[in-house]
Amino acid sequence: MAKKSDSKSKSSNERSNVKIFVLDTNILLHDFRAIYNFAENDIVIPIIVLEELDKFKKGSDQINFNAREFVRELDKLTDDDLFVTGVKLGDGRGTLLIDTNSSIDGRVREAFSERIPDHIILNTTERYTVKFPERRVVLVSKDVNLRMKAKSLGIHSEDYENDKVENIDFFEEGIKVISGVNDALIVKLYEDKKGEGLPFTDFKIKQPESHDYFIMKSDKGSVVCYYNPFKKTVTRISKKKVYGIEPRNSEQMIALHALSNPEIELIALTGKAGTGKTLLALASAIQQNELYDQVLLARPMVSLADKDMGFLPGGEKDKIKPFMQPLFDNLTVIKQVFKNTGIEVHNIDQMLANQHLLITPLAYIRGRSLSKVFFIIDESQNLTPHEVKTIITRAGEGTKIVFTGDIQQIDSPYLDSMSNGLSHISERMRGQDMFAHVNLIKGERSRLADIASSLL
Numbered sequence: 001m002a003k004k005s006d007s008k009s010k011s012s013n014e015r016s017n018v019k020i021f022v023l024d025t026n027i028l029l030h031d032f033r034a035i036y037n038f039a040e041n042d043i044v045i046p047i048i049v050l051e052e053l054d055k056f057k058k059g060s061d062q063i064n065f066n067a068r069e070f071v072r073e074l075d076k077l078t079d080d081d082l083f084v085t086g087v088k089l090g091d092g093r094g095t096l097l098i099d100t101n102s103s104i105d106g107r108v109r110e111a112f113s114e115r116i117p118d119h120i121i122l123n124t125t126e127r128y129t130v131k132f133p134e135r136r137v138v139l140v141s142k143d144v145n146l147r148m149k150a151k152s153l154g155i156h157s158e159d160y161e162n163d164k165v166e167n168i169d170f171f172e173e174g175i176k177v178i179s180g181v182n183d184a185l186i187v188k189l190y191e192d193k194k195g196e197g198l199p200f201t202d203f204k205i206k207q208p209e210s211h212d213y214f215i216m217k218s219d220k221g222s223v224v225c226y227y228n229p230f231k232k233t234v235t236r237i238s239k240k241k242v243y244g245i246e247p248r249n250s251e252q253m254i255a256l257h258a259l260s261n262p263e264i265e266l267i268a269l270t271g272k273a274g275t276g277k278t279l280l281a282l283a284s285a286i287q288q289n290e291l292y293d294q295v296l297l298a299r300p301m302v303s304l305a306d307k308d309m310g311f312l313p314g315g316e317k318d319k320i321k322p323f324m325q326p327l328f329d330n331l332t333v334i335k336q337v338f339k340n341t342g343i344e345v346h347n348i349d350q351m352l353a354n355q356h357l358l359i360t361p362l363a364y365i366r367g368r369s370l371s372k373v374f375f376i377i378d379e380s381q382n383l384t385p386h387e388v389k390t391i392i393t394r395a396g397e398g399t400k401i402v403f404t405g406d407i408q409q410i411d412s413p414y415l416d417s418m419s420n421g422l423s424h425i426s427e428r429m430r431g432q433d434m435f436a437h438v439n440l441i442k443g444e445r446s447r448l449a450d451i452a453s454s455l456l
Contacts, residue, residue, distance in 0.1 A: 197233030271440030371396030
């Protein structure tokens with residue numbers, strides 16, 4: 001009997017170390033496989049969450065897709081125990097329980113009398129906190145306001161951090177500068193007219209992991225350089241126009257080099273507004289259009305000030321026009337470089353007419369297989385890590401994908417600088433031999449725009 005008692009006590013102690021996570025609706029809309037990311041801990045989903053997910057099932061946006069996919073995941077786990085004791089999620093994972101109690105009582109009712117889904121979810125967390133005092137019960141939500149309400153009642157709450165990057169300091173970095181380089185090496189780089197480059201070992205500095213760009217300085221001069229991870233050589237980058245667009249600074253020179261480099265299949269082009277991210281990417285794509293079956297330029301349709309697209313006047317094309325207009329504006333900038341009757345403008349018009357150049361909402365690309373496509377995704381800081389992964393995994397042979405955006409200008413209420421898709425790929429893909437990240441710091445739109453971007 002004593003042995004059984006010790007065993008039972010041990011089991012109880014182990015159980016007390018297992019947390020209980022109560023999930024908000026936005027977690028499942030953000031990541032439909034989130035239930036598998038809580039290790040051995042148990043998960044509770046209030047029934048009101050399923051009711052809210054049901055409202056999102058129809059539509060072509062990523063959250064609609066996630067709502068449908070989670071319901072399918074749940075269907076695989078359907079069991080009577082799902083609503084009673086919970087079902088096991090697999091080896092090394094805890095249990096999943098759908099809590100059918102939608103009441104609001106106790107402290108939650110006293111503090112927040114309005115009967116809304118957030119308060120029901122809050123009350124569910126409170127009930128489990130009282131029911132299992134020996135265990136840590138945590139509300140997981142991407143809604144800052146709900147987490148603050150929980151905090152006001154002493155209820156533990158956390159953001160969903162499974163896909164957050166650990167460090168975004170590299171977004172603050174400009175071009176790396178390597179000083180003290182031998183004068184003779186700088187001269188050799190300038191004399192290398194064929195672009196064969198010099199062995200990296202000649203420079204006696206730390207070797208980069210993958211495609212890298214930097215400025216080398218000696219006492220007598222400097223040069224903008226590119227490191228080729230395949231040849232392990234350093235070559236000089238020179239200023240070149242790309243479909244009429246000339247780089248205005250070293251950062252833009254580097255961006256255009258990466259965009260034109262066939263060995264770089266995936267690019268993260270980051271920087272504040274006015275640094276030329278989208279313009280450079282679009283000009284480079286048009287310049288190389290003969291290498292690709294199609295040039296795609298897309299962006300997620302994220303409304304400002306909670307204005308739903310459905311309430312905008314007109315038909316479908318009229319509704320999406322305001323969201324796509326900034327992309328057409330960049331195209332206009334390129335066309336204005338040339339004469340209206342010039343062959344370059346004619347080529348752009350022809351590309352648009354036969355859809356060789358297609359500007360479209362990102363949602364319209366879903367399900368496509370992207371082979372031999374130059375694909376630019378603008379404002380990608382408004383995408384989730386899962387959305388970015390979905391896009392990249394659609395890439396076929398001969399496709400180049402460019403994500404542009406500013407991680408400090410996020411319109412989605414449930415993303416931040418460390419959890420958005422642009423930050424995610426910039427950190428996770430570092431060191432891969434098909435990836436390059438170029439961060440543009442110097443604004444070139446206008447002095448006014450540059451100052452406003454920095455100070456306001």
